[in-house]
Amino acid sequence: MQTRKPDIRSLSREELTQWFEQNGEKPYRAKQVYEWLWNKNADSFDRMTNLPKDLRRRLAENFSISKAGLQQIRRSADGTLKNAVGLPDGLVVESVVIPSGKRLTVCVSSQVGCSLDCTFCATARLKRMRNLSAGEIVDQVWQAREQAAENFDGRLTNIVFMGMGEPLLNYDNVMQAIRIMTDPKGLGLSPKRITISTAGIPKMIKRLADEDPGTGLAVSLHSAEDEVRSRLMPVNARTGGLEALAEALQYWYRKTGRKITFEYLILKGINDNDGAIRALIRYASRIPSKVNLIRYNPADSFDPYQNADEEWFEKYRNELTRRGITATIRHSAGSDIEAACGQLAGKWETDLPSIPHKKLK
Numbered sequence: 505m506q507t508r509k510p511d512i513r514s515l516s517r518e519e520l521t522q523w524f525e526q527n528g529e530k531p532y533r534a535k536q537v538y539e540w541l542w543n544k545n546a547d548s549f550d551r552m553t554n555l556p557k558d559l560r561r562r563l564a565e566n567f568s569i570s571k572a573g574l575q576q577i578r579r580s581a582d583g584t585l586k587n588a589v590g591l592p593d594g595l596v597v598e599s600v601v602i603p604s605g606k607r608l609t610v611c612v613s614s615q616v617g618c619s620l621d622c623t624f625c626a627t628a629r630l631k632r633m634r635n636l637s638a639g640e641i642v643d644q645v646w647q648a649r650e651q652a653a654e655n656f657d658g659r660l661t662n663i664v665f666m667g668m669g670e671p672l673l674n675y676d677n678v679m680q681a682i683r684i685m686t687d688p689k690g691l692g693l694s695p696k697r698i699t700i701s702t703a704g705i706p707k708m709i710k711r712l713a714d715e716d717p718g719t720g721l722a723v724s725l726h727s728a729e730d731e732v733r734s735r736l737m738p739v740n741a742r743t744g745g746l747e748a749l750a751e752a753l754q755y756w757y758r759k760t761g762r763k764i765t766f767e768y769l770i771l772k773g774i775n776d777n778d779g780a781i782r783a784l785i786r787y788a789s790r791i792p793s794k795v796n797l798i799r800y801n802p803a804d805s806f807d808p809y810q811n812a813d814e815e816w817f818e819k820y821r822n823e824l825t826r827r828g829i830t831a832t833i834r835h836s837a838g839s840d841i842e843a844a845c846g847q848l849a850g851k852w853e854t855d856l857p858s859i860p861h862k863k864l865k
């Protein structure tokens with residue numbers, strides 16, 4: 505029986521160096537291989553032309569190079585691209601490339617499906633199948649880089665972990681992916697251009713603050729009232745509620761000195777009221793932060809939520825601004841191709857292996 509060779513891309517730079525040392529090879533060769541894998545996006549050992557042929561053969565005998573590939577692309581009227589990203593084991597996740605002024609942002613997935621049950625999110629209906637590897641996360645960035653050059657004649661400027669899954673529940677692989685993205689021998693990106701977006705898991709936010717990868721942090725807040733937030737995001741009640749979250753975010757700010765971005769949907773009949781605005785002002789005043797007010801895109805006709813009336817967006821922004829809190833109303837890109845916030849749910853025109861749905865509770 506043939507056993508699958510380990511994927512060389514799952515090794516960190518240190519582990520790669522160790523393998524070379526243990527196998528009687530010069531450590532600088534590890535650096536060369538690392539550069540081929542991450543800086544030049546090589547998909548075979550044969551392409552590593554500055555390595556001796558014998559070494560390339562040995563590497564091919566011991567390792568594989570497994571990459572995620574683009575399977576389908578949908579293009580929105582506003583230019584947004586939604587990608588179906590095929591993983592080596594046949595599963596599919598989604599990434600979204602969003603042009604906006606001088607910015608070109610890719611929104612990457614970190615898990616196949618999601619275990620958190622945010623009630624406004626289409627991904628929440630999909631079973632969490634597994635975590636993505638660091639390589640599978642970085643592949644989405646590479647693909648977006650190539651799309652940036654081909655379609656937008658430009659450079660990818662920002663990376664947000666806001667696709668499928670909760671990045672802080674795939675902590676080690678997300679951190680390794682960030683190391684690869686920011687390593688000059690890897691993708692060489694500035695950590696300032698990377699944002700981790702979380703549903704808000706206090707213990708993991710503190711861990712992130714301690715290790716500080718230099719990235720931004722965004723939190724899906726959507727309500728500053730415990731009862732409402734727990735209804736929208738059951739993780740709220742399970743992790744100590746808004747108080748525990750505030751404490752973790754204050755800790756993040758003390759450790760990193762960087763402000764938090766709150767993502768905030770305004771939903772009809774849920775938080776389009778004056779009490780909700782007052783609660784948000786009180787909460788955001790305690791934590792150095794800014795607020796993104798987001799329009800909601802129902803995933804389908806069974807969706808229980810609706811976008812609030814436009815006047816509430818103005819009202820929220822004006823009230824927050826008046827109290828010295830920076831607030832912006834975010835344009836939601838790609839809603840016509842289900843690429844907008846909360847819409848990533850594996851819906852494609854032709855048959856792609858889809859992620860199983862969770863059983864309804």
Ligand code: SF4
Nearest residue numbers: 618620622625628669
């Ligand atoms: S919003 Fe994020 S954390 Fe919540 S279910 Fe969707 S993908 Fe998971």
